[in-house]
Amino acid sequence: METSIRVVIAGTPMIGGSALVLYDDLRDRQAYKAAEFMDIVEAGTGDLEKMLRAIDQDPAVESLFISAFDSAPRSGMKGKRRLLARVVAEAVVDTAKIDESMLITYALRDLDAVHIRVLRRLADEWHLELQTRAHVASDGASSGTSEV
Incomplete structure (x- = not known):
């Protein structure tokens, strides 16, 4: 089947040779x-x-x-x-x-990478919220006030 694919790609006018090089490169990357x-x-x-x-x-x-x-x-x-x-x-x-x-x-x-970036931003926001809460809690504790 691979031979058939290569023949079709190679026979495509004007882009056949370039497409064949790309196909071979992609196949090699997948194999690696x-x-x-x-x-x-x-x-x-x-x-x-x-x-x-x-x-x-x-x-x-x-x-x-x-x-x-x-x-x-x-x-x-x-x-x-x-x-x-x-x-x-x-x-x-x-x-x-x-x-x-x-x-x-x-x-x-x-x-994929885009999802990882979104998750990283979400984690950053979560950490910022935790730091804010900790800061508010420590300010309340040092001033003798209670959040209850």
Whole structure:
């Protein structure tokens, strides 16, 4: 099938050659990200065979792996790809962590850089509110007044 795609792209008038270069580059990037994911999973499990056995024996581990492996190469965020790989490894090593790993994987699946920036701003606002409350509480305590 890849050959068919390459033939169609190469035969596209005026942009065929450039599009083919872009296609090859994108395919290489996806392959690199997938290999990076597998390296992290293997390092986390200590044994690739252990991971393969866990996938064969436990449908939940298989589902987790498929979801994480599908999401990781599509992300431009290295931290997201690494976290996805680590939660898979954790679930393989300790099946008690499968639920938490699935939750993290499903939460990360659609999360991208723009969402992280929004969450960071939300966290900043939350910290500012906590600091304001602490400041108000300490002012009230030092003046002998009560907020009750």
